[in-house]
Amino acid sequence: MRQLNYIKVFIFLSVVTVVTVGLYFAAADWLDQRYYRFLIWNLFLAWIPFVFSFISYGFSASKWRAAPWLAVASGLLWLLFFPNASYIVTDLVHLTARSSTYFAGNGLDYKYWYDLIVLLMFVWTGLLLGFLSMYQLQEVIYRKMGNVASWVFVLAGCALGSYGVLLGRVYRLNSWDALTNRDTLFNLMLESISRPSLAFCLFFGVFIFTIYVTLYYLVNAKSTYKK
Template structure:
């Protein structure tokens, strides 16, 4: 794996988020503040990146691997918040009556659509870079093969997390604060339709992440630092 400059990555992601907020500010002044909840959802999408950044720095400084375990668990709990942003497109259907008037599509539909797509892109990119960070850590600790096993597991859990969040309205922190509800929702979600939905989202996550991965590793200069099997080179 290519080692990225995560200071530049952070600046890129922060700039993208600020641009997204700026677009929303302009659109909300022209229309309304219905989509204010996107601000909170984008904040939640940043949390896994903060956890992965902490794990990445600790591993680079060769701290004990035991410190990485709680960060990894916390990351897994919050990672689905990034792909979850895609499901906020659902709200466009709830406002159909103000988007289509007398058979004509109003301009505010396009404003809201672009805003939602920007929030989705910003959240997904932040989440995928956090996944790349953790894959880098695992690749250093073991090898590239096991790092991809981790990616597959993360995408699967991410797909299931999106299901629990959108369909069953479970929050990441409910796993810690309301275990009885979590067990009940898990039992309720064990059906064929939920399994298909989770796998569908997982495959989408994997396809997009793999695209990002191979773009990063194919476009970064070959003279940069990389990781060998089981260690640094």
């Protein structure tokens, strides 16, 4: 798999984040529409898995004796916060929840399109953060354990990530509940064992896996152009 320059990736994602947040504030100032301010916090949470994957990637290349253990610890923290990156997709539900405010006498009010664009920008940025963080760790596993193990990691990450989104959206849990509220987490995990939950995880898991594979292919596709 192609090795990326993650310093440049970090800068690029920072620029995309600034543009995304800037669009929100532009719409908020022009339309006096600040309902979606919570998206800024959700985008901050989406940055956390990328930060942990960045740290894990750095430790994986270090010769320091404790570096492998720190890389594993950072990777586990990445897994804990990875669902936050794709969770933003479910924030599209707010367009439905607020549908009554978007309809004017002649159909959809123009504010709907502003809000849709802002939401999609946050969704896109969150997905980029999540998938580039996964790519970063897949690269580490690819170097250490081979191609098959790296794709097992991707499949497991998508499956556990979709389950994390279920716990966050349906059961209103946060990533840090795994550290601070384990009894409630365990009880809700037992409650979540059902056919609808399985269907949600299956559909959402296929959704994020398909997008990841698409981005993976685009990054690793070989050019046929000859100078």
